[in-house]
Amino acid sequence: MSTLSLADVLPKRSPSVLPGFGLTMGLTLTWLSLIILIPLAGVFITSAGLGWTEFWRLASDARTVAALKLSFGTALIAAGLNAVFGLLVAWVLVRYSFPGKRLLDAAIDLPFALPTAVAGLAFTALYAPNGWLGSFLVPLGLKVAFTPLGIVVALVFIGLPFVVRTVQPVLADFDKELEEASATLGATRFQTVRRIVLPALMPPLLTGFALAFARGVGEYGSVIFIAGNIPYVSEIAPLLIVIRLEEFNYAGATAVAAIMLVISFALLFVINLLQAWNRRRIGLAG
16 A cells, blocks of 8 residues: 655645746845845834934934935935936937047946045035136025035936936837837827827836935035035035044934935835836836
8 A cells, every 4th residue: 555755745836937046035135134134224223222202302403304304305306407417318329429429428427437525526626616617606696515506516416327327228229110100190299209208218217316316315425525514504414424423422323324214215115106106007008
């Protein structure tokens, strides 16, 4: 009389199309935990150890609130400007041929390679009251260096490549026959761009916006030189964290860091929801 083995009783699994899923998933989760999740969890655990009363006192400090408003406000403005002008730059690079195109295309990646401190020094020398451009702008009542406007200028510089490099490949692969069909049906160029091209570019454009915003919120090197770092005026949150650490005020630094993490995650989560909604909308329309 034959006996049933455990292998005969358990259902047989069909072989995976992607072999090694368990191993690769385990390595992925381990790596993400070591690099991202555990350090972030450490910030929240340290913040929780402060107690709600102490945490709220540190978080609601007038200097902290002013620094957070400045960091997130300037990052949003710079990301919005980059979304508009980055789309235009990507459009020019993809749709037109002109002398110096390759040089301009290579220059887009300069903020990736250039040390941020060098960019900050360059902008300060350019827009300072006695700088090349500042000497002309200040008499006109437009002061850039050592103001929030200078922070926006620096963040636009470091965030532009994120939008251009995200939109550019999608625009290059865009089917021009759709534009030709739209023109054949009597649509104007503006209508074609608004109803055909922009909906297809909206997901990568939102992605570029999110990347530029995330980089702008945490930017430090290029901002501290041109900002002037005046409390309640041009002091960014990352600099405030460094100041708190230099004062050995670890509780204050942790509180500011935790607030930045929560707000950044919430905004990026909303942007991802908008991306998913836009993809579903385009899919239904198609």
